[in-house]
Amino acid sequence: MSDPYFFGYGSLVNTRTHNYPDPQPATLKGWRRAWVATPRFGVVLLTGVPAPDHKIDGLIAQVPDADWGALDAREAGYDRLAAHKDITHSHSAEPEIAVYAVNSDNFLERESHIILLSYLDVVIQGFNEVYGEDGVRRFFDTTDGWETPILNDREDPQYPRHQTLSDAERGLVDENLERLSAQVQERHEASLPPDF
Template identity: 55%
Template sequence: MDQRLARHAPMSTPYFFGYGSLVNTRTHDYADAQPAQLLGWKRAWVATDLRPFAFLSAEPELNSVIDGLIAHVPGNDWAALDQREFAYDRMDASADVTHAKSDPIRIAVYSVSNERRVRAETPPRILLSYLDVVVQGYLRVFGRQGVADFFATTDGWSAEVLDDRAAPIYPRHQRLSDEETSLVDHHLAALEATRVQPS
């Protein structure tokens, strides 16, 4: 884990910045969740040697801004969240996040380290059940424009999308409304994403 986190004053309250599935509060019970923005970072689908499917990572990118959610990590106990985000490194992003909190907080963001990334000749597939969860979260927090911004500010859409809705693979999958399902399908169609069925 990033040692820079230890340099912050102990009076600071620990928070994380979520930019993917953590935006969907149905997937966790962390308190004081509220909208925020991460400056100087972008979102991208990446491949790692720790997971069989593509998943979202935050990457430094000058002049880029992404919407997300901050939430409190009670008791400075990162163990459960680190386990959920086991393929990531936890990094200090306190200076890069804008938010409405007035009390001192420190904010971590999860990012896949270069050591864990793989450059596969064929990009790993994106799980539709995972993407559904992310879009549901953005719709509820940021509305339809927020969903459009999510698709526009995410790199890596050349990967195939595995349509596993009938038998979701993502462990924190959620039931979507017809509106939410249609919204996901609309944006994938606009990107001309390739959807494939499980074999």
């Protein structure tokens, strides 16, 4: 039996954050992305949500020997779901593919929750490398929840897998946030959860 794959649609698109083999572009149909708050974290997570007639770009990569332990730990707070029937890719075989998503029963109101800019930066760096500027724009346009405040933590990144971005990559993030009228707060302005 061949090794399974995962489909990543956020930070997993950035191969600087993992070393899973055979990464390649793929598309998941019937889904959109959304920023959601959960009881586990004081910041919002990027998740996939079922959405008929929609599709999102992402990346598939191999999980050698079906050893899901490390990836399940990285994606704590998400459920791992079978999704291979809804994913298009150019892989020569038809591997089993899973996607991680937050269970909608765990969604909270986003009040007092924030998006970490260091997290978003990692996601966009990955999308830019795989899909270019058009793909970055599609990411923003196929993601809901941009009314959630964004904490500018670039000087002191809170996201554990943060990466260094070029000026051009940061500009691409900022340009799209401005296009969507997203609210970016400096750390001293932000209303952070007590345990943040």
